[in-house]
Amino acid sequence: xxxxxxxxxxxxxxxxxxxxxxxxxxxxxxxxxxxxxxxxxxxxxxxxxxxxxxxxxxxxxxxxxxxxxxxxxxxxxxxxxxxxxxxxxxxxxxxxxxxxxxxxxxxxxxxxxxxxxxxxxxxxxxxxxxxxxxxxxxxxxxxxxxxxxxxxxxxxxxxxxxxxxxxxxxxxx
Numbered sequence: 690x691x692x693x694x695x696x697x698x699x700x701x702x703x704x705x706x707x708x709x710x711x712x713x714x715x716x717x718x719x720x721x722x723x724x725x726x727x728x729x730x731x732x733x734x735x736x737x738x739x740x741x742x743x744x745x746x747x748x749x750x751x752x753x754x755x756x757x758x759x760x761x762x763x764x765x766x767x768x769x770x771x772x773x774x775x776x777x778x779x780x781x782x783x784x785x786x787x788x789x790x791x792x793x794x795x796x797x798x799x800x801x802x803x804x805x806x807x808x809x810x811x812x813x814x815x816x817x818x819x820x821x822x823x824x825x826x827x828x829x830x831x832x833x834x835x836x837x838x839x840x841x842x843x844x845x846x847x848x849x850x851x852x853x854x855x856x857x858x859x860x861x862x
Contacts, residue, residue, distance in 0.1 A: 706759040706771050710778060713752055717781050720745045724789030727796040739810060742789055746817070749782050780825065780833040787821040787841050790814040 723745055726738030753775075760771045794814050825834065 700765070702759055702762050703765050703767055703771070706756060706763060709752070709756045709759060710771065710774050713749065713756060713778055713782075716745065716749050716752065717778060717785060720749055720782070720789070721785045724785050724792060727789075727792040731796055736810075739793060742793070743813065746786055746789070753779060753782065776829060777833050780830045780838070783821045783824045784834075784838045784841065786817055787825070787838070790817040790821065791841060791844060794818070 720742070723738065723742040726742060730738070756775060760768065760775055763771060793810060797811055797814075824830070825838065
């Protein structure tokens with residue numbers, strides 16, 4: 690009887706993980722659409738679009754923590770498959786965050802006169818760039834990274850170097 694309960698529990702965890710991974714994949718698609726907001730309206734900073742992007746970003750990252758925990762609890766033969774799918778989605782999330790942050794920073798830096806609140810956006814996106822760079826450099830994600838991601842990582846590194854060199858001026862927005 691105990692074996693049936695354990696298998697049922699493992700199957701439930703496995704089913705939850707799969708369902709959650711599918712839901713996260715949908716959220717990443719939504720996040721990708723929101724990351725394009727600055728490109729769609731480069732003449733002005735769209736704080737509403739930015740807020741939606743940040744909220745969806747937080748949801749994806751929080752949800753990924755829950756999924757990671759479910760996968761860690763998984764004792765079935767499907768665990769490796771779930772881990773691989775999760776790693777692919779992790780790369781996708783951080784790639785979209787990297788792209789979105791670069792898009793927002795590009796729009797911010799191109800403005801002659803920056804609206805109130807830009808400093809907050811700038812600091813948040815710097816942190817996102819740093820975090821994305823740190824996550825995407827991990828060895829376990831290398832096999833899932835596409836060429837475009839590597840280009841964005843290089844671009845992010847250059848922006849971060851420039852910002853570090855000019856930080857006092859840029860942070861006085």
